[in-house]
Amino acid sequence: MARHAVEANFDGLIGPTHNYAGLSWGNVASRTNVRAVSNPREAALQGLAKMKQLADRGYVQGVLPPHERPHLPTLRALGFAGKDDEVLRNAARNSPLILAAVSSASTMWTANAATVSPSADTADNRVHFTPANLSAKFHRSIEHNVTGRALKAIFADDAYFAHHPALPPVSQFGDEGAANHTRLCSSYGDAGVELFVYGQVAFDERAPGPKLYPARQTLEASQAIARLHGLNDRNTVFAQQNPDAIDAGVFHNDVIAVGNGNMLFYHEMAFLDEDRMLADIGARLTGTELEALRVSNDQVPLEDAVASYLFNSQLLNTPDGMMLAVPGECREIESVSRYLDTQVRSDGPITSVEVFDVKQSMRNGGGPACLRLRVVLNDDELDAMHPGVLLNDALYERLTTWVEAHYRSELRQDDLGDPMLLEEVRKGLDELTGILGLGSVYDFQQ
Template identity: 65%
Template sequence: MKSYEVNFDGLVGPTHNYGGLSYGNVASQSNSQQSSNPKEAALQGLAKMKALMEMGFQQGVLAPQERPDVAALRRLGFAGSDAQVIERAAKDAMPLLVASCSASSMWVANAATVSPSADTADGRVHFTAANLNCKYHRSIEHPTTSRVLGAMFADQQHFAHHAALPAVAQFGDEGAANHTRFCRDYGQAGVEFFVFGRSAFDTRYPAPQKYPARQTLEASQAVARLHGLSDDGVVYAQQNPSVIDQGVFHNDVIAVGNGEVLFYHEDAFLETDKMLAELDAKLGKRGGNFQSICVPRSQVAVEDAVRSYLFNSQLLSRADGSMLLIVPEECRGNERVWQYLQGLTSSGGLIREVKVFDLKQSMQNGGGPACLRLRVALNQTELAAVNPGVIMTAPLYGTLTQWVDKHYRDRLSENDLADPQLLLECRTALDELTQILKLGAVYPFQIN
């Protein structure tokens, strides 16, 4: 039976803004307080989805969240009508209003961790929504994320959903941004690769000194247990604390994997040789031939990798067995990174082509091509069981671009977030979107 890796891209929400909320994310902080263009951001993301679909890749879409999150503000003591809650938050605690308006759910690499049926004990595809408890503006996402994923992957014969881990520091979980999977074929048993920044309970593991390590070893282990993964199909690796302190807030900012290949920076991990040997041995036992591409620091410094988001790229398998790398425009704008990529693709190695996409609106807030997609490996039967409304087609692309043009603003500043009309615009747009994507009632305003 044929199997596929389906990329479900996050649709940028109507309140996309530059709040500078993510400490440790250099791009997010450096562009704080600038005016954003939600319409352009959404259209840029849709253009990438359409392009990959036209290249022959399976592509889906994952809906944004209701923002501002008035219910979250009510839990923090703001009372009255929705308009009054927004007005009082803007007057007394503007940072909380900004956080409640964040469109960060667009980066669905953080939405969940996904294990394909070939790896799990019960033969179903497993999803665990990420608690994202390191950042308040992201910690409020997982209840809606779980409902949206449940509406997309509803058939319990094929899909299993787990609630987010306990929202405490010891189980900080950032989803697929710190998880990848190696396999010979998407439908065959593979090796799931969990990368953590620190251990909550074992002091033998060093921790970064400047920026927080968002993923714990204990969270990764808990997800592996929930998904019914076997020990011989899992590898845990620690992210290098020094690169976290240089702005590598997730592993997908310094490494990306697909199929049998890991593309990574020389400074990405601790005990790299040991990790590579374990991946090679475990994948070999499952019929795979593990291969790695190390980018030397002498050619690309960590700083250049962070600024260009070289590794926050999509590494895609083509029909001829070669690989395609999808990178943001910022890679072409960095001389050292672009020179490296030109050499990489001309060498006749595994990665034969690089395609560049303009994702400036997302990039300025600290998320590139890989942040915008959640990878789900599905066989033909499972793909047929996915809600068909979320699978990208040419007609759906046309409908969604019209929907964005109708509902989104082309400029949004911090002061605009205090406008109660923005909430009404968002709810009107999302109510229409759930009908387009056939999701049913997934948002609080539709349920309550």
């Protein structure tokens, strides 16, 4: 008999160095807004408001901390020497692009933080975590150590939780975390089907792949994570992303597909072999039938799906069906807004649509689904985790006050070399770990 379980969402708190450096080749929004002036304070408050809205609706909502940026240990490893201010000024003067990379607030997108397998799926009946190596992008490849520390601090009881190191940081095992992974099930406490979506087969040069933009997730990485998590064939389906979609700016599968419960919501351009994938899921899903909601290119052209981040939305259970939590851009593009209205009026699985303002994140290429890591927890596991990161009214007020005290309202690329910015960041993060009760997770605290 299945145990009662919930799907908790852990959103990344947007960091104080949120800026638009255009670091992500293949992410259209990121490149479009390069060098625009950002507002870190507004970004963080937008993210917190999204979390609060969902917590107020009764969803279990957690917070993951931002990382220390600029990341001086990385600059020192690259040969920048001297005191902290000297390292920053040298990098700003001689290697501004490297400085921009180690200053990125990209850890906000916690869909990339890790892959998580619930205990109902795993051989040892524990929840398994593997931080993503994010090896496709330098600015993200430096995240997994602190991500792993934070996850271990939150999910510390090894009777319930298992933690693995990131995969080898090479292209053959490129891993982008839950942005290319979703889980389908009859209920959260039942054994489910974990759908791993990859962009290329690394060890087969003849296999199809994108021609313009890189495929960030490999089949080999997805298979390795399934092995580490103790999944078997009944729990797993591996499907290739459509290379043409990657070349159109769909850098992660969660930009073109999202699943929840027994429903998979996706664009017709999402998968290379759609029929086989659906059959594989259907053959493994127990206790329910797969509900595949397919959006055609006639209904929503692919470029509109990418521009609006329609599929980078959160699909959430409600008493009356499923709610789709979408970015405001979905109401600014006619084909997408029309499609959403049609869905709500129909007798389909999406019964309501709620708009969230995450514009600061969207300008850097991340919608509501990018901002959250989903962790399925049964009642015992929920009790065993560190409760200090779960959002309630009191924590929301403390975090809002913290952001207003420590974040700038404007940030330009030239500001990243300011030693005062680093001092502000470290002071703020030191206080944040106390608020969240996480202990010393940052390099500067070690």
